[in-house]
Amino acid sequence: MSSNVTDLAKQISGIITTDIGLFILTTGLLGNILNIIVFLSLKTFRETSCAFYLTSASFANIIQLVATLFSRILITGYNIDLTQTSLFLCKLLINAGYSIYYSRFLFPILLGFLPLIIRIIFGLLAFVNVRRLKKHQTPIVRLEHDKQLTTMVLVEVTIDVLITLPYIIYNHIYSNSVTFYDPISNAQDQLIIAVTRIIFYGNFAIAFYIYFCVSSRFRKQLVYVFVEIHLKRWRERTHRNGTNQIVPQTPDILQKTDDVN
Template sequence: MNILIFLSVRSYRKTPSTFYFLIISITNIIYILINLISRIVSTGFLIDLTRTSIIWCKARLSLIGVFGLISFTCSSLATIDQFFATSPNVQLRRWSNIKWTYRIILFTILLCILYAIPCFIYLDISPNTKTCLVTNNAYNFYLSLYSLSLISTFPVIIMSIFGYLTYRHINLRRILMRQSADRQITRMTLIQVILVITTITPYGIQITYNLITTGIYKDTDRIIKESFSLTIISLLTYVYFVGSCYTFLISSSRFRRAVKDHICFRRRRAQVAVLIYPIQERIVFRN
């Protein structure tokens, strides 16, 4: 639904923050299709292609890393853009520019693809356990640092700081700030900040705990508890990838109206089709 709205409403396509939201929505859907569905198939139907196909083993985790990183980076960039867009300083407001947004997104995508190259190289199916894992210990440690920094710590810190500064700008400028539509985009961004912080912070804490306790002996009971905790926290991160539409519906009456218009338009088209079809049948019958 997010993609449909952001593509169909011209002002959304031409606004830097909402264009970031469009990219986030696209990457989130791809992330869910690749990650969550494959997990459901693996757990529910016991069909795990990562154990049998080396190509899927390499591609799945590499693509998850790419699209996850693009999504979190664009969330951070959308918050930074709103900081510029709401600033009382004219020079800073000029940094909120759709042309720059296109270039930044292109650069971000290329950078994330470069990140995935070593991931694709070092992933392999273990001959002993028949599981898909990283075969290089140094790169495996790097992945833990990557998850802690680029996926959790940096996005949370950046969005917290610039979200707070944006909120200060709103309080300073109040009604004089901008048009109502732009204020709603700002609210959408701030709600997105809250969504990221609440869903990703626990994951960062879990990764930090895992790094600290790497060299510590753990009995079976502790391993089971940690595995259960990681599963719950990992499921919580999915709320970020599927929750954007709901946060936008809550925070923006304009977005709700656009969704309602599209739903009503589809219903009207369906009703017209139902009415036209019998008429066409009668005409053919008479002829």
Template sequence: MPTILDLKFALKEVTAYFGLFILIIGIIGGILNVIIFTTLKTFRETTCAFYLTFASIVGMGQLLTTLFVRILSDGFSIDPRSMLWFCKTYFFASNWCLSVWLTSMCLATIDQVLSMSKYRHLSNLRLAQRFILIACIFWFIHSLFTLIYWDTSSGTCAVFNPIYSIYFSHFTLPVLYGCLPLSILIIFSLLAFYKARTLASRNVNVVRLSRDRQLTAMLLVYIGYIVIAIIPFTSFYIYILNLYTTDPFVLVSNGLIFTVTILIEYSMYSVAFYIYCCASERFRKQLVHVLGNIFFGRWQHWINRRNNNQVLPIITIDVCPTNNKPISIP
């Protein structure tokens, strides 16, 4: 039977190695997502791709702020959250990024349903930009409460206001970040799947049909992973919320399970690019096209242009020193 020290060591190792792995692949995948979605015209003109691009940017922000700090704290015993200003900033950034990211994914799923229905006029970039702006402002105001109520006491960053503590622990985490977005994602993903199956029987442009099917396939597989990643954390959080114990072994065991579930939830920010590659053959070809043709072509064009603009020196060789008539070779 493992001891408390074994469990603490396991918690530290899991956070350090698994957390760093999630962070590294997440940043690489997020950058590639942004490059592909912003480079290709077929994605730049698609509302769903706009939501996915914004979600990739916010997801990278979440990884670089909250996950990185958690790795320092639990994996290397360096906790900057013991400072008051960092405690408040950390939870503000964490709540805002998570709220905006979940909203972006929900909007992307809803938009994909609208784009394949008679309400297709509601799926346009101008409305999408307004929705994202409203979401950013709304969640910014909502996250301001973390700056007010999160505090430090004896080096511990926590909520000490009883009313906000109940609101945060019983509503924000299990409902706003758990059950509510899960319900929206599952319902509209099923609707998007149904719409995609019936889209081929309609008189639809071939290019639009191919693009909608590609985005639907990418989105549905990714939503499936998000649901799988959120359910363990939400379920275990609800369990420990109603658990009252002072047994140190149980507390450390729950801490290890909590860390594993929250790292799994963090992985949903990291795996989007890799899921898109697995779910869509067309996306893999677009990746090769962007990286191989566009960026390599630009690099080659820059090299050729630099060589063409280079002034070659004139070399003078004195082949006949007796008659003082040099020959110039460019």
């Protein structure tokens, strides 16, 4: 009975990591790339420090998804372990000092609490900035633009907290302090870790979809960037290449040209 429960828990954990992980990886890469295109295509975003932070966060999200989630999908679903093919990664894996550093500082602090605290600080600064602009005679366009970015950042930070805390609390506070002796409890623990971990990875994939849902202005900007800027440029480039194309002359035309000359 215990072996059946253990096998089922492992199977569910694998499905969560592989199937849901692939979905999060695909949608996350697409969403972050769209964020970068929109933020870099519009002058109003390029001149704003808050938008610069969002652009940098999108690049960081892509790196995080590829470096952590993709490698975990390869190991769990396809038995491809990059640490077995890379000498550098293999040395890091078997290095005791690095293992302690990774488990006690790198993952819980640098990849857990610290990014969360930084996002909360940026969200509060964005909110304070909008409150400050309201007290001054700020142009309506600038004020509406800052309101848009503030709303996007605050909603993202709120969802970040809700997504990140369960994983950090369970994996680095509870799970590391409790020892599971029977196989069923250990399998249940691994299943909970798989669920909270995949939700945690979703934190790096949902930014674009948050902006799209909470900001009608962002939706209009997205359409404008792709239709009025990039699609129009592509059409102009295609038309220009078509008009500059040299039409080859047939032998009959060449003969008539020689007769005229």
